[in-house]
Amino acid sequence: MKDEIDSNTPDLFVHLEASGEMPEGHELNAAPPELSEPPEPPAPPEEAVAVEEPHDDLADYAKAAYLAYAMAVSKSRAIPDVRDGQKPVQRRILYAMREMGNESDKPHKKSARIVGDVIGKYHPHGDSAVYEAAVRMAQDFSLRYPLIDGQGNFGSLDGDSAAAMRYTEVRLTPIAQLLLAELDQGTVDYRQNYDGSFQEPTVLPARLPFLLLNGASGIGVGIATEVPPHNLREVCEVAACMIESPAFSEAQMLDMIPGPDFPGGGQILSSNQEIRNAYSSGRGTIAVRARYVFEEMARGQWQMVITELPPGASAAKVLSEIETLTNPQPKLGKKSVDQGQMQTKTLLLSLLETARDESDKEQSVRIVFGPKSSRIDRDEFARTLMAYTSLETTVSFNLVQVGLDGNPMQKSLFTILTEWCQFRIKTVEKRLGHRLGKVNERIHILEGRHTVFLNIDEVIKLIRESDEPKQALMERFALSERQADDILEIRLRQLSRLEGIKIEQEIAELMKERGKLESLLANPTRMKALVAREIREDAKKFGDDRRTLILQEKRASLSEAAVLDEPVTIILSEKGWLRQRQGHGLDLAALSFKEGDMLFAAHECRSPDALILLASDGRAYTVTASQIPGGKGDGVPAASLIGLQAGTRVISLLTGAAQDKVLLSSSGGYGFVTTIGDMSSRQKGGKLLMTLEDGERVLPPARVPSQGLCYVACASSSDRLLVFPLAEVRQVPKGRGVILMGLGDKDTLKLVSVFTGALSVKGVRRGRAVEDAVRFDVAKRARMGTTINMKIEVLLGGEAQK
Known part of the structure; x- marks a missing residue:
């Protein structure tokens, strides 16, 4: 469903907001800089009073109000921010844990305590929603780099849910500090919480692009996001290069980031060009397959062992799929199992002897498949399992996030990294400016203390004899009000000779630091080099090797999966019924048909062949010969296998090589x-081959x-x-x-x-x-x-x- 959502919807949000059409009380963030405010419309003459129809007013209001609601939901719940990669609930969980001192070097705290703090102070929604978000942030099979260290049952890859929050405990992971460490350094703005009793950050000062590291998934109103996770070392090196070099290109980025890196590993089958296209457009799909090995056993036997799974797959899901295929049940509204289900059952049982889950604490994924016979072709065995189960799947790309302009938008990977780099440079600039202010303030205080230290006797006498010591100090020694307050508050022991030496040393160190800070702020090139160096240091500390192998291979498909390759004859009746009979050279005169029906055509081929059905309206449809029911029945109507148009019929059956x-x-x-290749189609509705005039038919x-x-x-x-x-x-x-x-x-x-x-x-x-x-x-x-x-x-x- 997410892939079907129109990614252009946010453009309408931006247009309405920028053009001032949002209703009062639904204002959103300001429009992007490139959108200019429209001029004020001229006021109508006093004598000409425009009267609009009531339904027009209601329609306009409903449209604007709904778009405002959609934008609010997307920004405040569903879509992550490009700056810190977090949704609001995730950001609030991390901030609340930090405020409670629940950090990586401190003991775990009960999850219920964290959830209560979050919903009571920052996120007035259901406790289950908050706890589920926290659980996902603690699952190493959901996030490439978990942000929460969980203690207790936090679910499993097989779909087991986490224990209740009263039983589990949490604390921040060390890598979560990269999101939170600079909060107190003037790097981000704060806003009031929902009731104005607390302050919360609008965004976290992320030191790394966590949107790409952990990925994101969410559905808003009219918009969705699906960002896959990536390897920290690869992404950080690209970010550092982009910051250092303004000429860094998208092609260079695509060379350095070969593809996603999933928590469970697996193998990406798609070509480099397919991955590049998805990154460049911000939308696409890639094929991911489980990784497996063949283990040799006694007397020439072997077994296939799955060691890594693609996203969304689990041992329980795979075994359940195999159970469903080998023990099929009638479809909804049917009294018996259809021929296709029976053929799939026969195929799998002819190849597969055993299937079991041997996963444990040491091996998180170990699914063992035993073949019916050691003589079965191993590649064919693996290809069949991949085609019929979720051992091979498709992962969607939909790179939507709330950008620097405050609007959710689909963007390319290069644009996402560019915006994050801009945010990081601005954050470091704020951090340095905040530190410079603190240094100047401290120097100012120490200079006042140094003045007192040099004139200690006079200062003491002035304080003892003056009715207004603060004013007297300010006038006598040209001190500021802040310096005078500090002098009146210090203890006498801080005026010792040893303290005076320390003051002079600290002033010297701070003056040196101030010079460095001013130099960095005045030189953008040096500041960017600092940002890039910090990114590489964090990558060196927290980075790890890639888990997902990228190796282009052909996808396993049902049409190419192993089928019993045998000669068959496809029979088409006059009224459009199809059936299959084993063998060639059949006695067609001995075939029986429904009353009033008779033989129209018979075609000899083999069961794996792609069969083209040419219809009288010029459309061609493709099915696999093995999909056509066999047995002693009359078969099935052709329209049940293909999307045959009303009033048309199949006039011919064809097989052959694509170049025939x-x-x-x-x-x-x-x-x-x-x-034959041009006649083939993967769609059930076929493809239109021949254009006909009224009354014409295909021969x-x-x-x-x-x-x-x-x-x-x-x-x-x-x-x-x-x-x-x-x-x-x-x-x-x-x-x-x-x-x-x-x-x-x-x-x-x-x-x-x-x-x-x-x-x-x-x-x-x-x-x-x-x-x-x-x-x-x-x-x-x-x-x-x-x-x-x-x-x-x-x-x-x-x-x-x-």
């Missing part, structure tokens, strides 16, 4: 050459021989015959084609054949069935041909009838 050529034609006299296709000089034979309904070279017909993937045969009024094209040798015609002459070899003259395409002295029923020639 076919001549398609219509009763209107048009045609073109195409290939049975004619195979094009692979060798030899080919000719086309066309027969019209008026029993005229035309032969011309196939080279005169264009090859196109689809369309209407060219004129094959000229037709008179009320005449239609009846039969088309492609041949290389002699041409024979079957038909009726004087009431008798005859078959004659035809001596023909090769003409030009689009001619009307010559009359044949028989009613033409079949054209036979060359390889055309294969």
